[in-house]
Structures are given as C-alpha cells and as structure tokens.
Amino acid sequence: MRTAPTILHLDMDAFYASAEQAAKPSLRGKPVVVGGLGPRGVVATASYEARRFGVHSAMPMAQARRLAPNAAYLVPRFSLYRAVSEQVMELLATLSPLVEPLSLDEAFVDLEAGGSADDSASAQAAGERLRADIRRVTGLTGSVGLAGSKMLAKIASEQAKPDGLLLIEPGTERELLGPLSVRTLPGVGPATGEHLRRAGMTTVADLAEAGEDELVRLVGKAHGTALHHMALGHDDRPVVAERDAKSVSVEDTFDVDLHDRVRVRGEVERLAERCVHRLRAAGRSGRTVVLKVRRFDFSTLTRSETLRGPTDDPAVVREAAARLLESVDTTGGVRLLGVGVSGLADYTQEDLFAQAAAGEHEGEAGAAGPGVAEASAAPQGRNEAAEPKPEPEPPAERRWLAGHDVRHARYGAGWVQGSGLGRVTVRFEEPWSQPGRVRTFAVDDPELTPAEPLPLLRPSSPEPGTPPRDGLPGQPGAGCGAKTPCQSS
Structure with a gap:
C-alpha cells in the first residue's frame, strides 16, 4: 500500500449516452438510452436523465421503454466512442507511461511513475487538471478517484460521480469502506453477496470484524483471504501498462430465432468477416477459431478449431467457422451466434497450401484462354433473343438505424x-x-x-463553449454534467 494517493482511476460519465447528447443538440438535458433496439436488446448506457426513471445498464430494452417511454433510444456508434476514447487515453499518457485501460471509458494511471504526483496536493492537482483537459478536448466529463491502491481509486471515482473528484487519504481507508455494501468490493457478485447476507454480513465493516478464518470457512480459502484483505483496505496490485488481449470476438443476438440452416451459415460467415476486421485493426493474427451458438432453450455451445499457424485471412477464418457449425444441431432455432479468434500473435503464418490451390485455379483459368471463356459464355447455335432474360432483383431496402x-x-x-x-x-x-x-x-x-460521425467539438473553436466564428446563436457549453448543465430546448 502506498503512503500517497498516487493511483488515479478515471471513469467517463455515462460515456455512450453523454457522447450522443454532445453530438445531438436536441437531446441535451433529455433522457437518452443507448443499446440494442430489438425485442431482445439490452441497455448499454443510460444518461443521468434516464436513470432518474430507473433505467440502468444491462437492463432489457423492453423494460427500459416501459420505465422511460419518452426517452431517445439509439443504437451504439462505436466509431465515435473509439475516437473520443483515443483522445482521452492520449491525455492520460501525458500523466504517466503506466496507463492501464479497462475499457473505452475507464483506466488506471500510476501518477508516481510519471512524476506527476508524489503527495496528496500534487495528486489532487493532477486529477483536476485531467478533468479540465478532458472537458476542453472532448466536451465530455469524467469522474476521478485518487488513492493508494487500485481498488480504492475505483471506489473513489464511483463515489465522485458524476463529474467529480474524490481523494482518499492513506490511513482513512477503513473509515471510508466500513459502511459500504459488501457488493462494493471486487469479486462480490449477487450470489456471494446473498451468501454473506445470510451469514449476517452486509457491510465491509462486517467482513473486517468477522476475520479471515470465518470468511475462509464461508467462501473458501482463496476468496475468503482476498475478501478479508480488501475489507481492511489492502490491495497491492500494480498498474499494468500492457493488458494484452487474449482473443478477439464478435457476436449477435437475433430478434427472432433463426431456423433456416442456410441463414445461420450466412450469419456465421458474416460474423467471421467482422471478427477478422477487428483482428486486423488490432494488428494481430490468431490460430484458434471459436464458434459460439446459443440455442432456443438458452443452452450455449462452443466449438473450436486450432489451425497450423496464426492467420488473419478472412477466408480461412470463415471456412473454419463454417466447419465448426456442421457439428452443432440448430434445428430447434438459434438466438445468438458468435465467432472469435484466440491464440493471438503479432505475425501471420501464410497458408501455403491455400496459396498453391489458388495458383492452380488461376493457372487452369489462364490455360483455357479468353476465347474459350467467351465461347462457354455464349454457345453457338443458341437463339439468345428467344430466351427470356431473368428479371433483375430489386435492390435490398436500406436500413436506417436510430441515432446513426x-x-x-x-x-x-x-x-x-x-x-x-x-x-x-x-x-x-x-x-x-x-x-x-x-x-x-x-x-x-x-x-x-x-455518413461518418462528426467531431463533438467544432475543430476551429479553441475552447469548449466559445461562440462559433460564424456567430451561430445558441451554442451550448461543452462538458454537460451535473455541475455544468447543458442548454436544451
């Protein structure tokens, strides 16, 4: 445990929903819900205005619509969120070389390693400067927690929400943690929380008073020991700059169960293409292809195939996923499909056999010659005018997703x-x-x-909230939050 609060945890406030409000002036100050909009959709993020109606992340979208029928319901725009996240991560990197991203909107920073802070005053100044920089660069707000450990810094940022900063002085950890729910501690989910409640432990102070031996008896050696240490405020985990991804995957949940085997295969191939796109965007390749199938009865099956070497070839991943599908019974219906690649590497081992087969195929086509190909396309003696030509298929109706x-x-x-x-x-x-x-x-x-998303702030504006140069009236201030209300109409 550190003697100074030099571990910082940043958590952007209602990130997806706040980004949407910043991008859409008509939604500022109004309830916004981002997530899947189909019958089986789930809430990804709700704005603070929507949370007042009881809407929260991971809630079924149908339930959210009942609670807040007048909210704006939008599908996610990850290209926008990633662009904003990159701006935020660049700001964190100016504080320290040790930045540990947890997601697009959340990260730990070791201020001591970057020379940004060595005591409470300098840590507080670094945290306030970061919040101001985030507001200036992105127009959004983030909450900051500062403490001597990662666990306490994360708890502090949660308590600082929205748009705040909380510093926990070393030595005051137990005083802060004592009255909090046991669910506040990492690794205590609903099942463990209920088990502890039945044993009469509902607060972190209860865990500390129970002692390690009692907690080990209740939840096992490893978990019980860790719980007791956390209840005392002990956490010596370092900030790790490189969190190497173990796999890349994509999945889709369908509004209606898929029964058509051809449609299922088509969806698997489409997911494989998306998975490889993400793989290449990360500059990686992988050697194990994984297929995930959730059937009509909620049973979930996974199948995997390990290739001879790492690949980022969409055809190889697509064909492997299709082979895996052959071993899965989908006759009852499929509600979710996923394709992933694991065993990641920074290089690609080319499939020499696939290349050779492609070369042979091209050679055969070339040997035939263009004249033969033309003759095959239009055999002599056929009266082309007499043959009915197939009707051209009408173009597929374009899909316009809410919020795009x-x-x-x-x-x-x-x-x-x-x-x-x-x-x-x-x-x-x-x-x-x-x-x-x-x-x-x-x-x-x-x-x-x-179209592609526009930046959240006018590129020519030097400061958020500055009136635009063309004198456009009604320019809202950037950094909408609890302490800086947005304009709305």
Missing part, C-alpha cells in the same frame, strides 16, 4: 430519428449547432446517404 449519422445532398448533416413503412425521419443538426429541423424521406432517397 447521415448526410443529405441539400440539407447537410443529420441523424436518424426513426424509420419504418418505407420512410426515414432525420433531424438535421450538428454538434455545434442549435437543435435542428426534422424531415422525412423515402428510405431509398438517392440524396440521403450514410
């Missing part, structure tokens, strides 16, 4: 409010504009196209 960015040739940038019955409704506004007008179009309107 679009651009119209005449009206500019906007985002999808909703779609259905062949129509799509778009609100035209930008992060730095006033709340915009709503217009409705046909889903196949050629002037309406998908």
Whole structure:
C-alpha cells in the first residue's frame, strides 16, 4: 500500500449516452438510452436523465421503454466512442507511461511513475487538471478517484460521480469502506453477496470484524483471504501498462430465432468477416477459431478449431467457422451466434497450401484462354433473343438505424430519428449547432446517404463553449454534467 494517493482511476460519465447528447443538440438535458433496439436488446448506457426513471445498464430494452417511454433510444456508434476514447487515453499518457485501460471509458494511471504526483496536493492537482483537459478536448466529463491502491481509486471515482473528484487519504481507508455494501468490493457478485447476507454480513465493516478464518470457512480459502484483505483496505496490485488481449470476438443476438440452416451459415460467415476486421485493426493474427451458438432453450455451445499457424485471412477464418457449425444441431432455432479468434500473435503464418490451390485455379483459368471463356459464355447455335432474360432483383431496402449519422445532398448533416413503412425521419443538426429541423424521406432517397460521425467539438473553436466564428446563436457549453448543465430546448 502506498503512503500517497498516487493511483488515479478515471471513469467517463455515462460515456455512450453523454457522447450522443454532445453530438445531438436536441437531446441535451433529455433522457437518452443507448443499446440494442430489438425485442431482445439490452441497455448499454443510460444518461443521468434516464436513470432518474430507473433505467440502468444491462437492463432489457423492453423494460427500459416501459420505465422511460419518452426517452431517445439509439443504437451504439462505436466509431465515435473509439475516437473520443483515443483522445482521452492520449491525455492520460501525458500523466504517466503506466496507463492501464479497462475499457473505452475507464483506466488506471500510476501518477508516481510519471512524476506527476508524489503527495496528496500534487495528486489532487493532477486529477483536476485531467478533468479540465478532458472537458476542453472532448466536451465530455469524467469522474476521478485518487488513492493508494487500485481498488480504492475505483471506489473513489464511483463515489465522485458524476463529474467529480474524490481523494482518499492513506490511513482513512477503513473509515471510508466500513459502511459500504459488501457488493462494493471486487469479486462480490449477487450470489456471494446473498451468501454473506445470510451469514449476517452486509457491510465491509462486517467482513473486517468477522476475520479471515470465518470468511475462509464461508467462501473458501482463496476468496475468503482476498475478501478479508480488501475489507481492511489492502490491495497491492500494480498498474499494468500492457493488458494484452487474449482473443478477439464478435457476436449477435437475433430478434427472432433463426431456423433456416442456410441463414445461420450466412450469419456465421458474416460474423467471421467482422471478427477478422477487428483482428486486423488490432494488428494481430490468431490460430484458434471459436464458434459460439446459443440455442432456443438458452443452452450455449462452443466449438473450436486450432489451425497450423496464426492467420488473419478472412477466408480461412470463415471456412473454419463454417466447419465448426456442421457439428452443432440448430434445428430447434438459434438466438445468438458468435465467432472469435484466440491464440493471438503479432505475425501471420501464410497458408501455403491455400496459396498453391489458388495458383492452380488461376493457372487452369489462364490455360483455357479468353476465347474459350467467351465461347462457354455464349454457345453457338443458341437463339439468345428467344430466351427470356431473368428479371433483375430489386435492390435490398436500406436500413436506417436510430441515432446513426447521415448526410443529405441539400440539407447537410443529420441523424436518424426513426424509420419504418418505407420512410426515414432525420433531424438535421450538428454538434455545434442549435437543435435542428426534422424531415422525412423515402428510405431509398438517392440524396440521403450514410455518413461518418462528426467531431463533438467544432475543430476551429479553441475552447469548449466559445461562440462559433460564424456567430451561430445558441451554442451550448461543452462538458454537460451535473455541475455544468447543458442548454436544451
């Protein structure tokens, strides 16, 4: 345990929902829920306005809609969240070389290792400077916890929410922890919490008073010893800069169970393509392909195949996942599919046999020659005019997901409010504009196209909240939060 609170934990406030509010002026100060919008969707993040109605993360979306029927329900835009996360992580890196990201919106920082702090005063100053920098660069807010250990720093940031900072002075750990619920401690989930409650232990002080021997008797040697140490405020885990991913995976839950075997295979191949895209984006390859299937009765099966060497070839991963699917009975219906790659490496071992087969195929095609190919395509003696030509298939209807960015040739940038019955409704506004007008179009309107997210702050503005140079009225202040309310209309 450190004698100075030089471990910092940052947790962005309602990150996905706050990013959406910052990007959409018409949603500022209003309840926003981000997650899957289908019948089986789950809440990823709810804004603080939505939390007042009882909506929280991991809640079924159908339940959230009952609690907050007038909230804005949006699908996630991970390209935006990743871009903002990278900005935040760059700010953390200026404080110390030891930054341990936990997710897009959460990280530990060892201030002592970076020379940013060596006592309470310097740690407090570093934390306040970080919060101000995050607001200036992203327009969002984050909560900061400072303590002598990772566990206490994380508890402090949670208590500082939203948009606050809490420093726990070394020596005061037990005083702070004592009245907190046992569920506050890492590793104490609903089952363990209920087990401890039945034994008469509901607070961290109860665990400390029970003693190590009693906790070992209740929950086992390893867990009981760890619980007792944490109840006393002891945690000597270091901040680890490199958290090497063990696998890359993607999965989808379907609104309606899939019964068509061809459709299931098509979904597996599509997931394999997405998985390889993530794999390549991380600059990695892998040698074990994993298939996950959750069936109609909620039974979950996993199958894996280990290749001869690491690969990032989409065809190899796609074919391996398809082979794994052959060993799974899907006749009753499938509600979830996932494809992953593990055994990650920083290099790729090329599949020489696949290359050779591809070369032979190309050689055979080349040997035939273009003249033969043309003759095969149009055999002599056939009356082409007499043969009916197949009707061209109509183009697939474009899907417009609520919250996603679009651009119209005449009206500019906007985002999808909703779609259905062949129509799509778009609100035209930008992060730095006033709340915009709503217009409705046909889903196949050629002037309406998908677009990339705009930055949350106007690039030309030196400070958040500065009026735009074109004199646009109603510019809301950046950094919306409990202590800095946003403008809304």
